[in-house]
Amino acid sequence: MLHPEIESLDREAMKALQARKLAALGERLAASPAWREHFAQAGMHPRDLAAPDGLAHAPTLEKADLRARYPFPLLTVEPARVARFFATSGTTGLPVLFGFTADDLRLLTRQVARQVYCCGVRPGDRVYQGFGYGLWMGGPAHERAIEAVGATCFPVGPGRSELVIEWLRDLAWNVATVSPLFLAHLVRAARERGIDPKKDWRLRTAVVGGQAVSRAFRDQLEGEFPAGFTVRNNYGTTESGGPNLGATCPHSHERDEMHLINEDTVLTEVLDPKTLQPVAPGEIGEIVVTTLDKEASPVVRWRTRDLTRLGERPYDCACGRRGMPTIGRIIGRSDDMLKVRGVLVFPSQIEDVIAGTPGTVKDAWQIYVDTVDGAPNSMTVAIECERTQEGARPDLAAAVARGLAGRLGLKVPVECHPHGTLPRYEAKAQRVLLKERRP
Ligand SMILES: [Zn+2]
CATH class of the missing domain: 3.40.50.12780 (ANL, N-terminal domain)
Incomplete structure (x- = not known):
């Protein structure tokens, strides 16, 4: 352990430490009009974080809360005190800045x-x-x-x-x-x-x-x-x-x-x-x-x-x-969790099947979801074959489809594409792509 004085605390000691810090956090947030307004939505004040059940009743924070306070959402200190800004990867919309x-x-x-x-x-x-x-x-x-x-x-x-x-x-x-x-x-x-x-x-x-x-x-x-x-x-x-x-x-x-x-x-x-x-x-x-x-x-x-x-x-x-x-x-x-024809599907389950099928490229795959009125209706899984497996594309697609049927209990069409044709992601991969179909 790098910090044994903290890392070896038992759960009770950790909770006591957290409770002290929550009370101090409430004091700091109480000085901020934006935070007072945020807590007021739930009929609370930031100082309520000091109560034993204060956090459990506090309002949650969502992307929309941050976007509404563009460009420095809930910064809480003077901008001049910020040494550095980082931002979310911003796959949709402008990146959100954190000081x-x-x-x-x-x-x-x-x-x-x-x-x-x-x-x-x-x-x-x-x-x-x-x-x-x-x-x-x-x-x-x-x-x-x-x-x-x-x-x-x-x-x-x-x-x-x-x-x-x-x-x-x-x-x-x-x-x-x-x-x-x-x-x-x-x-x-x-x-x-x-x-x-x-x-x-x-x-x-x-x-x-x-x-x-x-x-x-x-x-x-x-x-x-x-x-x-x-x-x-x-x-x-x-x-x-x-x-x-x-x-x-x-x-x-x-x-x-x-x-x-x-x-x-x-x-x-x-x-x-x-x-x-x-x-x-x-x-x-x-x-x-x-x-x-x-x-x-x-x-x-x-x-x-x-x-x-x-x-x-x-x-x-x-x-x-x-x-x-x-x-x-x-x-x-939880945004990516899909309910397709009544079955709950996580992209990680699909990845497991692809990774477990020899001959597929492990980091190049997509799920295309057809939606009707915004609700997922059907999906197609796209995979890639390794360069050496070019001749076996239909077999690979069939093998992955069998794996998915066994794992999800769903018949899912699988397309196998040539090596190098699907997108690669360096940071967060966007595996699920939605396509609205007009009935
Ligand atoms: Zn451990």
Whole structure:
């Protein structure tokens, strides 16, 4: 543990710490007219966060609340005190800006350093930092964290794969912080150039984030590297103040889970998306976050729309982090959850089937959904075949269709496209594309 004084707190001590910080947060928000107005919608005042059930009754925060306060939504400090702005990836509409004071940047460094340490990054490691820079915080946050734990950072960012596959060999990088799809791309690019990641690279750990991938995808990726190599998840959102929510310890990695590892600074609820009541262990819920320490652009009960399963025994991990519950991987977004002919479908289920079918390209696939009056009516899955499988396209499509029928209980048409024809995504992949059909 990088911060044993916090990471080894038990659940009661953690909740007491959160309660003290919630009261202080309420005081800070009470000074902001925009926050007072937001709480007033629920008949509350920010100071009500000090009450034992204050947070559970507080209004949730949605994208529309932020968009309505363009361009600096709920900034809460003077703009001149902001050292840096980051933004959401903005797949629809303008990006939403989030401010960070100098203290917020120090907080971010501490949060992400704890995560990468939990994921196995150690002083002296040589880290290929492959997350993006610019307005997106993935790159800058990891760069600070890598330096803070005493490892050596090579801030290449995404892209430049020709260079990266050579340097992975020549500079003997042993850790990569990177999107899982880009790592898969690097493996392919290396093989095409006669470089064998199993023999020629020294990677021991990849800390991946930025998008949800299936267990099958992870297992396949781990199989491309020498024995002992692990792909560790690191999860967060811009609204929570960075890639600062989830991280995998060696024990939770075995169960395909991660810890909510910054519970002392970002309080996380896992709630039923319909009733907003906490889910029981083992159940699926939406991650809802409250930033406890952030000065600029704090959030209270931000609905991430990310769905996960709370661990079966969330407070009982053998690593000793008993105040920080475990959750499963992100299984999709509540926005992406589809109900097709009465059957609930998550894109991650479809990804599992594609990743488990040899000959398909794991990171190039789409779901096309026909809607009638805005409601999903039918869907088609588009996949790509590996370059060497060009002749087997109809067979691949049939194999995936069989897999989907078994997994979803739905007959889904599958189209298999030539290699390189479907879109690739560097950050968050948009797998579900809606198409309105006029009846
Ligand atoms: Zn653990």
